[in-house]
Amino acid sequence: MARVIVDVxxxxxxxxxxxxxxxxxxxxxxxxxxxxxxxxxxxELEVEVADEATLAEVHALAGTLLSNPVIEDYSVRVDQ
Amino acid sequence: MARVIVDVxxxxxxxxxxxxxxxxxxxxxxxxxxxxxxxxxxxELEVEVADEATLAEVHALAGTLLSNPVIEDYSVRVDQ
Structure with missing residues (x-):
């Protein structure tokens, strides 16, 4: 398991x-x-493995579901 | 100026x-x-300098104003 942090x-x-x-x-x-x-x-998003495909999915949901791109910025990082 | 991050x-x-x-x-x-x-x-807290006294103040306000210690945990770090 890995943890990915999305800050908005x-x-x-x-x-x-x-x-x-x-x-x-x-x-x-x-x-x-x-x-x-x-x-x-x-x-804090729990994922099986923080590979490229998973991080691409996290970016997609961060920019649509977790943030409002008109008024918010988001950043994604893998929690070591 | 320095930036201190408080995550709750x-x-x-x-x-x-x-x-x-x-x-x-x-x-x-x-x-x-x-x-x-x-x-x-x-x-994201902007401070003049992230010295010991300032970080002590940030911990104090993080544990009272920014979070509810009964249901939340907080962490403090200086943003490099």
Whole structure:
């Protein structure tokens, strides 16, 4: 078995209200070291083997089912 | 500036309805290589410098504001 990680983040030019909400709460809670926050999704996909065909399938589903290509970017990596 | 990544995932023993929903949709969409899916959150935190004090603050806010320690685990790493 292998694990493939798909990270999905809002495109840089897209407003990230969730990230802004978290960032806005930090000073009130006494946290001052963080200058910006962006929030996205993380998927852990279990596969039999992380070969080329499987990774091609993961890219296909990441770009359709797991992310919205209009407002999000995704990245795929095999978890060592 | 440095970027610190906080990944938040449901604890293994906790039911993950979002992951199950994604996994359930895969065969209908023609994807068969993925045997399980878990979904969590990814935070990208911008900081001035990723020193010990800053990372201690990130751990503190990750365990309180960014995750629910009863049902979620988090991990912190500096993005190279």
């Amino acid at each position: 983040m809002p495109k840089p030019e897209i407003l990230d209200p969730q990230g802004k909400a978290v960032h806005g709460a930090l000073p009130r809670l006494g946290y001052h070291a963080v200058t910006d926050v962006r929030q996205g999704k993380r998927f | 995932m449901p604890k293994p023993e906790i039911l993950d309805p979002q992951g199950k929903a994604v996994h359930g949709a895969l065969p209908r969409l023609g994807y068969h290589a993925v045997t399980d899916v878990r979904q969590g959150k990814r935070f």
